[in-house]
Amino acid sequence: MQKKLVGVDIGGTTVKFALINVDGSVEKKWHIKTDTSQHGERMPYQIVKSMTENTDMYGDEVIGIGVGVPGQISADGKSVVRAVNLGWHNVPLKVVIESEFNKPVVLVNDANAAALGEMWQGAAKGKSNLIFVILGTGVGGGIIVDGKVLNGVHSSGGEIGHIPVNTTEQRVCGCGNVNCLETFSSATGVIKTTKKLLDEAGVDRGHFDTKDVFRWLAQGDSIAEQAISLTVKYLGQAIAGIMNTVDAEGVVVGGGLSEAGDPLLEPLRKSIDKYIFPQIKNRYFVRKAALGNDAGILGDVYPLLKVIGAKSADSLSVSY
Structure with missing residues (x-):
């Protein structure tokens, strides 16, 4: 049974999801519309709902969730300090998602995520x-x-x-x-x-x-x-x-x-x-760049490899 990660790439128009094996291969993709109404306050729960509907059958195979955000991440990695296009200010996104799934969650700035994705599986592999x-x-x-x-x-x-x-x-x-x-x-x-x-x-x-x-x-x-x-x-x-x-x-x-x-x-x-x-x-x-739209979603989960101690990351040290 190959362990899997869930990548979430939050954009101004759509939220893209992917079920990714720890070797970097993408098994499944889906997306939902980004809901920025009421300063995007419903969006964290819509993200949780979509992940539940699309990954529930994988159970313990899913061992972590990486989320890319078009904005600043707090120093402790728990909150989105500001994401103008989403209407977010100090949103405790990591806390919300971890409390629902009881699995490690990392938040990554979207540009940094794309950089990590290209380093892991793309033009700078x-x-x-x-x-x-x-x-x-x-x-x-x-x-x-x-x-x-x-x-x-x-x-x-x-x-x-x-x-x-x-x-x-x-x-x-x-x-x-x-x-x-x-x-x-x-x-x-x-x-x-x-x-x-x-x-x-x-x-x-x-x-x-x-x-x-x-x-x-x-x-x-x-x-x-x-x-x-x-x-x-x-x-x-x-x-x-x-x-x-x-x-x-x-x-x-x-x-x-x-x-x-x-x-x-x-x-x-x-x-x-x-x-x-x-x-x-x-x-x-x-x-x-070699990965196109997949760069960000792969980079979203890359920091998890060290967090969860995946074998493919034994020699890696990652900060996000």
């Missing part, structure tokens, strides 16, 4: 020092050093998207600061940069998205080339700064923007090389 960057509507990330997530005193470690950019342009970030990295190097940032360059050139191309920008890039369009050049310049500077600080084995890039593949990753490599410490240059990797 076999590595233990990693910078994971998520390029979506914003810029998220996770930093792993010696197999442990760099979480920080205030649960804000790995907030790569809020590294400041040195520029005369003024872009206000959702966090309230000005010129955070995500205002330039996210998908939103790429669109904003491209629109600015088009306006300066007196060109109107109507509505477009990042796929259009990369399509124009492939066609040799000078405005697209300038937009992507600026995007990877700032991203490369930020990543090189982290690399020079933690000396990771490599960089994994995920999120919707990463689907552009080499047209994004190749200039990004060159940008990082321009700013990286000479001792590290040519001795690290830059790879596209």
Whole structure:
């Protein structure tokens, strides 16, 4: 009888679940709609109900539950301090779930979970020092050093998207600061940069998205080339700064923007090389994330391996 873990990935639209064997293979998936009404107060109990309905038949085979949350986790690992998109503030999620199932529960920030998932089963499998960057509507990330997530005193470690950019342009970030990295190097940032360059050139191309920008890039369009050049310049500077600080084995890039593949990753490599410490240059990797939507849910359960003493984790030390 192979032991199993339950991964729960809470998003703004859906809550995804997976029944995962301790070797990392996914046995079953399902999902429910995210209910953010009344500040999401019913959601913990809806999660418990869905797990009960879908895992009850496995009984003692299920030995732990990992939950990924789009927000900050308290220092003691018991509560969600804040998850804006869910309407949560100081929600004792670990306590609620553990009291129902009497099994170990871990809470993990969603970006950190994706980083752990890519390290365990994805693009950085076999590595233990990693910078994971998520390029979506914003810029998220996770930093792993010696197999442990760099979480920080205030649960804000790995907030790569809020590294400041040195520029005369003024872009206000959702966090309230000005010129955070995500205002330039996210998908939103790429669109904003491209629109600015088009306006300066007196060109109107109507509505477009990042796929259009990369399509124009492939066609040799000078405005697209300038937009992507600026995007990877700032991203490369930020990543090189982290690399020079933690000396990771490599960089994994995920999120919707990463689907552009080499047209994004190749200039990004060159940008990082321009700013990286000479001792590290040519001795690290830059790879596209491999797990897609499964990264987070696998990373949700990864810390449980050490908690429960699974044989596949005998040599691992994990902090979340």
